[in-house]
Amino acid sequence: MDVAYWLPIIWAIILIAAISIYVVLDGFDLGIGMLFALERQEARRDVMVNTIAPVWDGNETWMVLGGATLYGVFPGAYSTLLPAFYLPIVLMLVALIFRGVAFEFRVMTRGTGREKLWDIGFMGGSGIAAFCQGVILGGVVQGINVVDGTFVGGSMDWLTPFSVVCGLAVMCGYALLGATWLIWRTTDVLEASCRKWAKLLAIGLFVCIVAVSLWTPMLHAPYLRRWTEWPNIAFVAPVPLLVIILGFLLTMGLRRGHSKGPFLCALGWFFLCLSGLGITIWPYAVPPELTLWDVSSPPSSQFFQLVGTVILLPIILTYTVYSYRVFRGKVTEADGYH
Amino acid sequence: MQPTQDIALLLARFQFAFTVGVHIVFPAFSIGLAAYLAVLEGLWLKTGRTAYLDLYRYWIKIFSIVFGMGVVSGLVMSYEFGTNWSIFSRKAGPITGVLLSYEVMTAFFLEAGFLGVMLFGMNKVGRGLHYAATCCVSVGTLISMTWILASNSWMQTPQGYTIDPATGRFIPADWLAIIFNPSFPFRLVHMGLAAFLSVAFIVGATGAWHLLKARRAGTQASEPVRLMFSMAMWMAAFVAPLQVLAGDAHGLNTLKYQPVKIAAMEGDWESERRAPELLFGIPNMKTEHTDYAVKLPLVGSLILTHSLNGKVPGMKDFPRDQRPFSPVIFFSFRIMIALAMLMVVVGFWSLWLRRRGALFSSSVFHRVAVGMAPAGFIALLCGWITTEVGRQPWTVYGLLRTSDSVSPIALSNMALTMTVFVVVYVIVFGSGIGILCRLLTHAPVEGEHETSPSHAPDILATSTHPEVINSSPGKGA
Numbered sequence: 001m002d003v004a005y006w007l008p009i010i011w012a013i014i015l016i017a018a019i020s021i022y023v024v025l026d027g028f029d030l031g032i033g034m035l036f037a038l039e040r041q042e043a044r045r046d047v048m049v050n051t052i053a054p055v056w057d058g059n060e061t062w063m064v065l066g067g068a069t070l071y072g073v074f075p076g077a078y079s080t081l082l083p084a085f086y087l088p089i090v091l092m093l094v095a096l097i098f099r100g101v102a103f104e105f106r107v108m109t110r111g112t113g114r115e116k117l118w119d120i121g122f123m124g125g126s127g128i129a130a131f132c133q134g135v136i137l138g139g140v141v142q143g144i145n146v147v148d149g150t151f152v153g154g155s156m157d158w159l160t161p162f163s164v165v166c167g168l169a170v171m172c173g174y175a176l177l178g179a180t181w182l183i184w185r186t187t188d189v190l191e192a193s194c195r196k197w198a199k200l201l202a203i204g205l206f207v208c209i210v211a212v213s214l215w216t217p218m219l220h221a222p223y224l225r226r227w228t229e230w231p232n233i234a235f236v237a238p239v240p241l242l243v244i245i246l247g248f249l250l251t252m253g254l255r256r257g258h259s260k261g262p263f264l265c266a267l268g269w270f271f272l273c274l275s276g277l278g279i280t281i282w283p284y285a286v287p288p289e290l291t292l293w294d295v296s297s298p299p300s301s302q303f304f305q306l307v308g309t310v311i312l313l314p315i316i317l318t319y320t321v322y323s324y325r326v327f328r329g330k331v332t333e334a335d336g337y338h
Numbered sequence: 339m340q341p342t343q344d345i346a347l348l349l350a351r352f353q354f355a356f357t358v359g360v361h362i363v364f365p366a367f368s369i370g371l372a373a374y375l376a377v378l379e380g381l382w383l384k385t386g387r388t389a390y391l392d393l394y395r396y397w398i399k400i401f402s403i404v405f406g407m408g409v410v411s412g413l414v415m416s417y418e419f420g421t422n423w424s425i426f427s428r429k430a431g432p433i434t435g436v437l438l439s440y441e442v443m444t445a446f447f448l449e450a451g452f453l454g455v456m457l458f459g460m461n462k463v464g465r466g467l468h469y470a471a472t473c474c475v476s477v478g479t480l481i482s483m484t485w486i487l488a489s490n491s492w493m494q495t496p497q498g499y500t501i502d503p504a505t506g507r508f509i510p511a512d513w514l515a516i517i518f519n520p521s522f523p524f525r526l527v528h529m530g531l532a533a534f535l536s537v538a539f540i541v542g543a544t545g546a547w548h549l550l551k552a553r554r555a556g557t558q559a560s561e562p563v564r565l566m567f568s569m570a571m572w573m574a575a576f577v578a579p580l581q582v583l584a585g586d587a588h589g590l591n592t593l594k595y596q597p598v599k600i601a602a603m604e605g606d607w608e609s610e611r612r613a614p615e616l617l618f619g620i621p622n623m624k625t626e627h628t629d630y631a632v633k634l635p636l637v638g639s640l641i642l643t644h645s646l647n648g649k650v651p652g653m654k655d656f657p658r659d660q661r662p663f664s665p666v667i668f669f670s671f672r673i674m675i676a677l678a679m680l681m682v683v684v685g686f687w688s689l690w691l692r693r694r695g696a697l698f699s700s701s702v703f704h705r706v707a708v709g710m711a712p713a714g715f716i717a718l719l720c721g722w723i724t725t726e727v728g729r730q731p732w733t734v735y736g737l738l739r740t741s742d743s744v745s746p747i748a749l750s751n752m753a754l755t756m757t758v759f760v761v762v763y764v765i766v767f768g769s770g771i772g773i774l775c776r777l778l779t780h781a782p783v784e785g786e787h788e789t790s791p792s793h794a795p796d797i798l799a800t801s802t803h804p805e806v807i808n809s810s811p812g813k814g815a
């Protein structure tokens with residue numbers, strides 16, 4: 001067995017898993033931030049924040065893991081993608097700064113007249129970060145201009161109608177995750193509002209998924225072949241089918257007052273979308289030029305990191321689940337974490 | 339190289355230095371404060387003395403804000419290697435990226451995973467488990483420091499690699515040699531002590547402030563206030579001298595592996611025996627001379643080699659294009675040393691006052707302690723500037739030049755993002771520091787958890803709400 005062939009594949013799977021975990025976990029955090037735009041009442045906003053206050057930090061750490069893994073394991077991708085998406089990445093980081101500090105600041109500044117500003121920071125930071133993440137994701141799929149392993153494109157190449165639609169899709173998707181998370185974790189008026197919002201957001205996201213799914217194969221010929229040629233089609237056809245089935249279940253769950261169901265359906269949608277994305281661009285790390293193997297670090301790096309990851313990741317998942325369990329159950333206005 | 343490229347490189351460096359310079363303060367604060375919180379909670383569990391719990395509740399609110407600012411400013415760093423230093427990250431990523439990943443997996447998750455329990459979980463998990471969570475967070479901050487310093491030290495004193503001739507990439511050959519590179523143990527100890535000392539001086543200044551406030555109000559300072567001041571001054575008395583020894587050992591290590599850095603720190607141009615120590619001077623890189631030098635004879639050799647006859651290096655021993663920019667590190671080094679001396683003095687002064695039973699009554703000393711609040715952090719930043727600017731013109735010492743590490747980012751974009759970072763950091767971290775100062779001017783609340791345990795959903799949470807802090811009768815204030 002050739003390690004130089006298999007290690008990058010193993011790492012690609014781990015990286016996709018880490019990014020997926022980030023997307024769904026921080027997805028509902030960022031979604032809750034955006035839902036501040038719809039929920040104006042301060043006490044209910046506090047409840048929304050309190051459902052994630054104990055866990056958001058761990059959620060964001062998955063993003064740091066994504067960056068660090070890319071850096072250590074696929075430095076060729078790290079060093080071409082980051083300069084290519086320089087502006088949206090910086091914008092996203094700045095947005096995440098506002099979002100992150102707002103957890104504490106919006107409470108700590110009460111009574112000074114500045115608390116409204118940090119509510120706006122929380123909402124705006126979440127929205128902009130979500131949009132940038134979608135734009136970057138779309139930008140990766142549409143590909144960047146690489147010569148000899150170095151990014152040679154323009155600084156605004158990422159900005160296309162496709163990437164903007166992807167940005168809006170991610171905003172919509174995160175807001176849906178946020179709304180369904182709140183249906184699960186809150187009660188009364190807030191829960192009822194979230195059911196209303198989730199219905200609209202689900203429709204919006206479904207439209208976005210259809211648009212991006214039809215658009216993506218048109219970007220590059222290999223993408224189209226991946227989804228339309230026999231025998232590929234037999235393996236990939238379940239993805240769109242499952243999207244429709246989950247959409248149906250989501251609507252049912254919302255209508256029938258299920259608590260956890262809508263959130264799980266939204267998670268399922270994200271899982272399918274990310275899988276579809278992986279299927280589309282595989283085996284490219286930086287479409288349309290560099291494959292996983294082109295951007296990999298030497299086997300001695302990938303192997304050393306793999307040993308640690310195999311041991312540590314299960315431990316991390318265990319105490320993450322533990323931490324979520326400590327704070328399980330509905331959160332109400334009487335629970336004053338803050 | 340084109341002039342615009344030169345400016346772009348300078349901006350990339352300045353941007354990185356600015357963002358990491360702001361960042362470094364918060365993890366150092368977290369490292370020291372997490373350890374302090376673990377000690378406080380441990381002592382509370384062991385002795386049952388409520389003043390420890392009062393202090394725990396007081397400092398955990400500070401910790402949550404500091405930690406949050408560390409997380410968001412650190413997130414920037416984990417992507418800035420790629421945005422600003424893409425060639426460096428492509429070539430050295432196989433080593434530094436892997437070390438960073440280990441930091442994330444062994445430290446960041448541990449800290450983040452248990453932070454929620456530490457901040458909000460006292461009543462949900464019970465005392466024992468809560469203490470375990472506090473310890474996990476504290477250990478996480480220490481593990482984090484260990485990995486990042488291994489990576490940083492490897493860039494300063496690289497070993498355990500081969501270089502791929504085709505791509506110029508660093509290929510790891512011996513991971514133990516990479517992690518335990520020659521400057522790593524010294525840097526780790528020096529930085530760890532710096533973090534503890536910085537926090538000791540913040541805690542000490544807070545205690546001193548409230549002692550002064552109580553004296554002005556004509557009341558006795560509360561037990562938690564006296565306790566925090568006393569604990570901080572013990573730290574100052576023992577850790578500050580220890581830090582001087584650690585710094586000295588680190589200096590000897592630098593002399594061995596990076597002699598030109600030492601020459602630039604000292605403003606020495608000629609290599610000589612029986613060298614003087616420059617108290618002041620303005621090193622001039624063009625004329626190769628240190629102007630306006632004020633010299634102490636023989637002391638240079640004594641400090642650097644521990645022998646009057648020892649030979650110290652001069653910058654002229656090294657080609658011009660391998661010398662770090664001396665005017666910066668000459669001063670940053672001296673500011674660090676001066677602050678270290680002041681911290682040692684404060685420590686010994688506190689011992690003397692303690693012996694005379696005047697630790698809580700000497701208002702002159704309390705004023706000095708308040709003034710020394712930022713001393714640890716300023717010294718830490720100056721030390722960091724000294725070692726990083728002293729590493730120039732290399733990213734990987736002696737192997738990869740900074741000018742060959744930079745990303746192909748257009749100057750206009752670099753200028754734009756630089757502006758954005760400065761504006762955002764001033765707003766966000768300025769507000770954060772403002773909030774911290776405001777919180778610290780409130781005295782710790784005594785024994786509130788005992789009054790109404792059934793109404794408080796969480797004994798920690800009761801103290802975390804600012805209204806509670808604002809409205810509760812501060813007995814000590």
